[in-house]
Amino acid sequence: MAYFLQQLINGVTLGSIYGLIAIGYTMVYGIVGMINFAHGDVFMVGAFIALIAFLALTAIGITAVPLALLLVLIIAMILTAVWGWTVERVAYRPLRESFRLAPLITAIGMSIVLQNFIQIAQGARVKPLQPVVTGGYELFQQGSFSVIVSNIQILIVTTTVLVMGGFWLLINRTALGRSQRACEQDRLMAALSGVDVDRTISLTFVLGAGLAAVAGLLYLLYYGVIDFFIGFVVGIKAFTAAVFGGIGSIPGAMLGGLIIGLIETFWSAYFTIEYKDVAAFSMLAIVLIFFPTGLLGRPEVEKV
Amino acid sequence: MRLADSGKTLGRKLSSALGDSLLAATIAFALFSLVLGLRTVDSATGLALEPRPALLATVVAIVFFGRLALNLFVWQTDYPLTRPFAKLFTLEPFETRDEVTLALAFALGVLGVAAGVLFQETLYGLLGTLMLAFIGIGLLRRAIVRTFPNLPYTQVFVAGGILFALFFPIVSYALESAFNLGLPLRYWFDLSILILTYVMLGWGLNIVVGLAGLLDLGYVAFYAVGAYTFALLATHFGLGFWIGLPIAGAAAALWGIILGFPVLRLRGDYLAIVTLAFGEIVRIILLNWTEVTGGPNGIAGIPKPTFFGLPFSPFAEGTTFSGFFGIHYDGLHALIFLYYVILVLALVTNLVTLRLRRLPVGRAWEAMREDEIACRSLGINTTLTKLSAFATGAMFGGLAGCFFATRQGFVSPESFTFIESAIILAIVVLGGMGSQLGVAIAAIVMVGGFEALRHTAGLQAIFGQEFDPALYRMLLFGLAMVAIMIWRPRGLVSSRAPTISLGDASAISGDLVRQGRG
Amino acid sequence: MSGADAKSWDRDPILTVEHLSMHFGGITAVDDVSFAVGCKDITALIGPNGAGKTTVFNCITGFYKPTEGMLTLDGKDGPPRFLERLTDYEINADARVARTFQNIRLFPGMTVLENLMVAQHNGLSRASGFSFGAIFGLGRFGIAEKEAIDLARYWLGQVGLLPRADEAAGSLAYGDQRRLEIARAMCTRPRLLCLDEPAAGLNAKESDALNTLLQAIRDKEDTAVFLIEHDMSVVMRISDHVIVLDYGKKIADGTPGEVRNDPHVIAAYLGVSDEDAAALEARP
Missing domain, CATH: 3.40.50.300 (P-loop containing nucleotide triphosphate hydrolases)
Structure with a gap:
C-alpha cells in the first residue's frame, strides 16, 4: 500500500510534465491539423535555456532559490516561445495550405535541426545540475518503507496546476482563446470574420512552446540531468499522451499525460524498468483500438 | 520630379529593408543568446559557463546582413537577382540584364577558382567551382533542350541511370586493375551499396505511403525484423543468405499482417503514431531481450552471401570464387557482388511495384488513397487491401534488412532507430509520393549527399582541423529536408502516370492526386 | 391488395424495407418505415430537408447499421440477402447494390x-x-x-x-x-442502383440527359433504380414509384400521380395551418 502510494506520487509528477508538453501537441493539432514533430525538441531547447539561465544567474550572484527559479522560468518561457515562433514561421507557415505530408516532413527536419544544433552548440555530453530544490515530507511509514513526497514533486505539481489554470483562463476567457477555437472550427470562415489567422496560429505555437519551457525547467529540476536527445523520447511519450487523451482536446492532453506517467511509473515499479516504454506504447495501441479517437476526442463522423 | 519620387521610394524601401533586417537580427539574438552565446563546460565544481560573444555577434551579423541583402536584392526589388539563375533552368529568353548578371557571377566564379588555385583559399575555390558548375550545367541544359526539343528526356535519363548502375562497378574495377589509377573503389562501392539499400527501402515504403496512402512511421521495424531473422537463422542454424532471404521477407510480411490487422482501422495521424510506437517497441525488445538478440551488443558473425555456393575468401578451403575462376583474390570482388545483389533486389522491388500498379490490387491501393469510402461502395474490401499494402511493403523492408545483415556481418538495435524510419519516409515524400523515379533520385540526393559530407576532407581544410563534418551533416540534412519540402511540397516528381489507357495517356498533374488520409 | 390490383413494386420487389428505424443518440432520424422497391421501376424517395432520406439511403447501402428493421434484397441469383447484416463493402460485392454520393466521390x-x-x-x-x-x-x-x-x-x-x-x-x-x-x-x-441526388447542380440540359440515362438503365439493363431527389420535375417525370418521408415517417407511397395529390404531401411541402393539420389528423 505504501509502495503503491509512493508510485502514485511519482507517477503524477511525471504525468504533469508529460501533460504540459502534450498540450503543445494537441493545440497545434487542433488548430492546424498537423503533428508538430519538433515540439519535443522545443521542450529540449527549453530545458537547455533553463539550465543556462540558471547557471548565468548563479554566476552573477542571484542565488536565492525562489527568485532564481522565478527568473529562470520567465526567461525560459520567453526565449523558448521565440524558438516555437521561429519554427512555425520557417518550416510550417510556407506550407500552410499545402499537402498533408509536407509539413510532417519539415517538422521531422526541424526536429533533426534542433537536436543537432544543440549538440553542436552545447556538446553531446549529459549536463548535470546540482539539486536545487531539496528536502521533502515523510507522509507516513509502513514497516521500513516510508512514503515521501519531496519538495520538488510538490513544486512540479503546483506549478503545473497553476500554469494549467492560467492557461485554461487564457483559452476560455480571452479573445485569443476565442480566435483559436474559431480557427479550429473553420479557418476560412474565421479569416472572413476578421480573425487574424496567421497571428492566432503563431500565438498557438508560442503558447505551446511556453508550456514546453515550463516542462523543460521542471524536468531539469526533477532529474537534474539533461542532454540534447531528451526531446525525442519525452516528446514521443507526450505525443502518445495527447493521442491517448484524444488529440485536439486540451483536458484530454492533461489526462493522457497523467495516464502515461502512471503507466510508466507503475510498470517500472512492479515489472521491468526496461519495458516501461513498451507498456506505454502498447497501452496506446490497445486504447486506440477500442476508442479510435482517444479517450476524450470528438468521434470523427464519416460524412457520406 | 521623377528623380525625387524614385528617391523617395528608394528611401522607403531601404528603411523597410533595414527595419525588417533589424527585427530578424533581434529574433536571432533572442534565439541564440543563451544556447549559442554561452556554452556549458564541465568544471571542478560542476557545470560552468563559457561566454562566446564573438560567435554570437558573428551569427547575428550574418542574419542581419543576409536578410538585408535578400530584402534589397531579391524580395523588395522589381528585378530579383535570383531571376537569371532560375531562368537558367527554363527556356525563357535572357534579357540584357540577365546576361550581365550571369556574366558577373561567372567572373566572380573564375576569381574564386583563381584564388583557390593561387592562394590556397580553399573556401573561395570551392564556392567559385560551385558557381561555375551551376552556370555551366544550366547553360548546357538549355543548349541541349533547345537543340533537341522532342527527345523523351525522362526515358533517356532512366535508361542512362540503369545502364550506369549496371556497368559502373565492373567498368571502374576494370579500369583500376588495368591502369592502377588509385581510385577509391572501396568507398565508391560502399556508398553505392548504401544508396541502393535506401532506394530499395524507399520503394518498399512507397507502396504503403505513396500508393496506398497509409502513413507508416515505423517502417524500420520491418527492416529490423528482416535483419534479425536472417542474423538468427544464420548464426543458429547456419542458413545461407539465399535461403535466409525469402524467409526474412516472409517473416517481415507476416509481422506486417499481424501488426497491421489491429491498427489498420485507425485513420490518419492515429495510424502514424501507432506505427511509430510499434517501431519503438520492436527496437526496445531487440535492445532488452538479451538472451535471443544479444541486447545492445547485437549479433555478430553473419556470413556473407556466396556466389552460387562459391564463397569470397582468400583461403583455399574448398573452392572459392577466386579459386574457381582462376583469378587473384581481391576483397573488392565480394563488394562488387554485394553491389549486384542489392541492385537486383532493388530492381525487383521496382518491377514488382510497377507490375502491381497495373493489377487490380495496385489500382485498389491508389483508389483507396484517393477515396476510401468510394472504394467500399464499389465492393472493395478495404481492410484486406490495406493489409496487402502493409504486408507487401513490409516484405521488401524485410528483404532489405536481410541484405543489410549480410553486408554488415553484424546487426544491433542501433541501426533501427526512429531516425531511419524518418529518413526513409523523407525519401518517399521528397521524391514525390508514388513516383518510383522520384524516390530513387531523392535517395541518391539525400543519402549520397549525407554520406559525402562525412568523408569530405575538403570541408576540414576550409573550416580548420577541429571541424568535424560528421557533426554538421545531420544539421545540414535536416535543413535540406525543410528546404526541399518548401521548394517542392509535392516532391521532386509529383505527376502520376496512369496505369491503363485507351489512347495515349499523359501524366496526371500532382495537384489532382490525393495523399490519402490513412 | 392482391391480384391485378397490386402495384408493380409489391408484386415484384427487388428490395423490401420492413420497419426500418434509426436512432442517433436520443434523436430518431427514421421511424418505422416500410416500403418496397420494384425490380423494373425507377423509385424515388422524396421529402423535405431533414426528413431522413439520406439516413434510409445510408442504411440500405451499408454506411449505417439500422437500429431496427429488416432490409431484404430479393435473391434471384441465390438466397435473399439481408442488407442489415452485411458489412459495408459486401453490400456491393455480395448483394450487388451500387451507389453514388451527393458530394461526388x-x-x-x-x-x-x-x-x-x-x-x-x-x-x-x-x-x-x-x-x-x-x-x-x-x-x-x-x-x-x-x-x-x-x-x-x-x-x-x-x-x-x-x-x-x-x-x-x-x-x-x-x-x-x-x-x-x-x-x-x-x-x-449492380442489381439495384442507388443515386443520392443525382440531378443536384446540373443544368436543364444535363438534367434531361440524366433522365434519358436513368430510363435507359431501367429499360435495357437488369438494374432497378432507387434515387433521392429534391428536383420535383425530375421525380415526377421519370419515376414509376414515389415514397415520401417527413420527420422520419413515411407519409405517402404510390405512383407520381397519386403522391402529387396526397394532402399529407402537400402539407409537408407547403406547410399547413393548425386547423388544416387538425383536419388532416382526423382523416382516416
Whole structure:
C-alpha cells in the first residue's frame, strides 16, 4: 500500500510534465491539423535555456532559490516561445495550405535541426545540475518503507496546476482563446470574420512552446540531468499522451499525460524498468483500438 | 520630379529593408543568446559557463546582413537577382540584364577558382567551382533542350541511370586493375551499396505511403525484423543468405499482417503514431531481450552471401570464387557482388511495384488513397487491401534488412532507430509520393549527399582541423529536408502516370492526386 | 391488395424495407418505415430537408447499421440477402447494390478509365489470382482485363465520356463527374442502383440527359433504380414509384400521380395551418 502510494506520487509528477508538453501537441493539432514533430525538441531547447539561465544567474550572484527559479522560468518561457515562433514561421507557415505530408516532413527536419544544433552548440555530453530544490515530507511509514513526497514533486505539481489554470483562463476567457477555437472550427470562415489567422496560429505555437519551457525547467529540476536527445523520447511519450487523451482536446492532453506517467511509473515499479516504454506504447495501441479517437476526442463522423 | 519620387521610394524601401533586417537580427539574438552565446563546460565544481560573444555577434551579423541583402536584392526589388539563375533552368529568353548578371557571377566564379588555385583559399575555390558548375550545367541544359526539343528526356535519363548502375562497378574495377589509377573503389562501392539499400527501402515504403496512402512511421521495424531473422537463422542454424532471404521477407510480411490487422482501422495521424510506437517497441525488445538478440551488443558473425555456393575468401578451403575462376583474390570482388545483389533486389522491388500498379490490387491501393469510402461502395474490401499494402511493403523492408545483415556481418538495435524510419519516409515524400523515379533520385540526393559530407576532407581544410563534418551533416540534412519540402511540397516528381489507357495517356498533374488520409 | 390490383413494386420487389428505424443518440432520424422497391421501376424517395432520406439511403447501402428493421434484397441469383447484416463493402460485392454520393466521390487523381477499372476490382482480382498470382503469370488476367475495358468502354459510351477516357477524373466538369460516377457504379454490374441526388447542380440540359440515362438503365439493363431527389420535375417525370418521408415517417407511397395529390404531401411541402393539420389528423 505504501509502495503503491509512493508510485502514485511519482507517477503524477511525471504525468504533469508529460501533460504540459502534450498540450503543445494537441493545440497545434487542433488548430492546424498537423503533428508538430519538433515540439519535443522545443521542450529540449527549453530545458537547455533553463539550465543556462540558471547557471548565468548563479554566476552573477542571484542565488536565492525562489527568485532564481522565478527568473529562470520567465526567461525560459520567453526565449523558448521565440524558438516555437521561429519554427512555425520557417518550416510550417510556407506550407500552410499545402499537402498533408509536407509539413510532417519539415517538422521531422526541424526536429533533426534542433537536436543537432544543440549538440553542436552545447556538446553531446549529459549536463548535470546540482539539486536545487531539496528536502521533502515523510507522509507516513509502513514497516521500513516510508512514503515521501519531496519538495520538488510538490513544486512540479503546483506549478503545473497553476500554469494549467492560467492557461485554461487564457483559452476560455480571452479573445485569443476565442480566435483559436474559431480557427479550429473553420479557418476560412474565421479569416472572413476578421480573425487574424496567421497571428492566432503563431500565438498557438508560442503558447505551446511556453508550456514546453515550463516542462523543460521542471524536468531539469526533477532529474537534474539533461542532454540534447531528451526531446525525442519525452516528446514521443507526450505525443502518445495527447493521442491517448484524444488529440485536439486540451483536458484530454492533461489526462493522457497523467495516464502515461502512471503507466510508466507503475510498470517500472512492479515489472521491468526496461519495458516501461513498451507498456506505454502498447497501452496506446490497445486504447486506440477500442476508442479510435482517444479517450476524450470528438468521434470523427464519416460524412457520406 | 521623377528623380525625387524614385528617391523617395528608394528611401522607403531601404528603411523597410533595414527595419525588417533589424527585427530578424533581434529574433536571432533572442534565439541564440543563451544556447549559442554561452556554452556549458564541465568544471571542478560542476557545470560552468563559457561566454562566446564573438560567435554570437558573428551569427547575428550574418542574419542581419543576409536578410538585408535578400530584402534589397531579391524580395523588395522589381528585378530579383535570383531571376537569371532560375531562368537558367527554363527556356525563357535572357534579357540584357540577365546576361550581365550571369556574366558577373561567372567572373566572380573564375576569381574564386583563381584564388583557390593561387592562394590556397580553399573556401573561395570551392564556392567559385560551385558557381561555375551551376552556370555551366544550366547553360548546357538549355543548349541541349533547345537543340533537341522532342527527345523523351525522362526515358533517356532512366535508361542512362540503369545502364550506369549496371556497368559502373565492373567498368571502374576494370579500369583500376588495368591502369592502377588509385581510385577509391572501396568507398565508391560502399556508398553505392548504401544508396541502393535506401532506394530499395524507399520503394518498399512507397507502396504503403505513396500508393496506398497509409502513413507508416515505423517502417524500420520491418527492416529490423528482416535483419534479425536472417542474423538468427544464420548464426543458429547456419542458413545461407539465399535461403535466409525469402524467409526474412516472409517473416517481415507476416509481422506486417499481424501488426497491421489491429491498427489498420485507425485513420490518419492515429495510424502514424501507432506505427511509430510499434517501431519503438520492436527496437526496445531487440535492445532488452538479451538472451535471443544479444541486447545492445547485437549479433555478430553473419556470413556473407556466396556466389552460387562459391564463397569470397582468400583461403583455399574448398573452392572459392577466386579459386574457381582462376583469378587473384581481391576483397573488392565480394563488394562488387554485394553491389549486384542489392541492385537486383532493388530492381525487383521496382518491377514488382510497377507490375502491381497495373493489377487490380495496385489500382485498389491508389483508389483507396484517393477515396476510401468510394472504394467500399464499389465492393472493395478495404481492410484486406490495406493489409496487402502493409504486408507487401513490409516484405521488401524485410528483404532489405536481410541484405543489410549480410553486408554488415553484424546487426544491433542501433541501426533501427526512429531516425531511419524518418529518413526513409523523407525519401518517399521528397521524391514525390508514388513516383518510383522520384524516390530513387531523392535517395541518391539525400543519402549520397549525407554520406559525402562525412568523408569530405575538403570541408576540414576550409573550416580548420577541429571541424568535424560528421557533426554538421545531420544539421545540414535536416535543413535540406525543410528546404526541399518548401521548394517542392509535392516532391521532386509529383505527376502520376496512369496505369491503363485507351489512347495515349499523359501524366496526371500532382495537384489532382490525393495523399490519402490513412 | 392482391391480384391485378397490386402495384408493380409489391408484386415484384427487388428490395423490401420492413420497419426500418434509426436512432442517433436520443434523436430518431427514421421511424418505422416500410416500403418496397420494384425490380423494373425507377423509385424515388422524396421529402423535405431533414426528413431522413439520406439516413434510409445510408442504411440500405451499408454506411449505417439500422437500429431496427429488416432490409431484404430479393435473391434471384441465390438466397435473399439481408442488407442489415452485411458489412459495408459486401453490400456491393455480395448483394450487388451500387451507389453514388451527393458530394461526388470519384478518384480524382486517376483517369476516367481507371475509375471504371477500380469498379470492376473484385472480378479482376479473382481472375488475376488475387493480383499476386498474376505477377507469376497465374490466372487469366489478360482476358478478364480486356472484358473489363470493354464494359468500361460501353458505359463511357452510354454517358458520353468516351473521348475523355484518359483524362484525370478530377479535371472533368461537374456534370461529367456526376455521369462518370453513375457509370462507375454501373460497372460493378449492380442489381439495384442507388443515386443520392443525382440531378443536384446540373443544368436543364444535363438534367434531361440524366433522365434519358436513368430510363435507359431501367429499360435495357437488369438494374432497378432507387434515387433521392429534391428536383420535383425530375421525380415526377421519370419515376414509376414515389415514397415520401417527413420527420422520419413515411407519409405517402404510390405512383407520381397519386403522391402529387396526397394532402399529407402537400402539407409537408407547403406547410399547413393548425386547423388544416387538425383536419388532416382526423382523416382516416
